[in-house]
Amino acid sequence: MTAGLTLSGVAARLHGRRLFAPLSLTVAPGQVATVMGPSGTGKSTLLALICGALDPAFEAEGRVLLDGRDLAGLPTEARQIGILFQEPLLFPHLSVAGNLAFGLPPALRGRQARAARVREALAAADLDGFEKRDPTTLSGGQRARIAVLRTLLSEPRALLLDEPFAGLDAAARGRFRDIVFDAVRRRALPTLLVTHDGSDAEAAGGPLVHLEPVAAEGPNGSWKSPM
Structure with missing residues (x-):
């Protein structure tokens, strides 16, 4: 194989x-x-x-x-297979935590366990305390990081990147x-x-x-x- x-x-x-x-x-x-x-x-x-x-x-x-x-x-x-696009494509009617929870695999059961996984992901990305934030209040870089986290939380075995870095300044x-x-x-x-x-x-x-x-x-x- x-x-x-x-x-x-x-x-x-x-x-x-x-x-x-x-x-x-x-x-x-x-x-x-x-x-x-x-x-x-x-x-x-x-x-x-x-x-x-x-x-x-x-x-x-x-x-x-x-x-x-x-x-x-x-x-x-x-x-x-996870995929990231040029636009983060976050759900505007969901909080940051809601967007991330959407990516969690169904096998992870229990509200507390799912909420804990979301908090851990945000902490690892230096986004502590962002759970209740409205995606429309985030900067472009923050939205992009949330989109990456959501994709990774789905536990993909491969990743596709469709120009996800376009539109950002060089830094x-x-x-x-x-x-x-x-x-x-x-x-x-x-x-x-x-x-x-x-x-x-x-x-x-x-x-x-x-x-x-x-x-x-x-x-x-x-x-x-x-x-």
């Missing part, structure tokens, strides 16, 4: 045409692999395919395996990136990062993949990248 996240010949088709050349890659536990490419190549579509949220208009190809387990046919909630970007990558390594999560920023890829330190748009396909399904 191969530990980590494995993509084998993964591609996405729209109206019969591949968006990008088939991708094969293994991301080891605790490693951050980076995917870069021009806008419209299908980077976010690739992440949706991996986590089981691919739009029905698209057709998936290839195999996605997590720790040797084929994820084909599994719904998003059964794949144990905040570096700090937030360090927080995320440190959590990835401590928890041994195979992680796939989509970014347009070369400094993100350098900080990730893992494999770098450039998605290649497909200009034409032959009758046998072979592909050709543009010159």
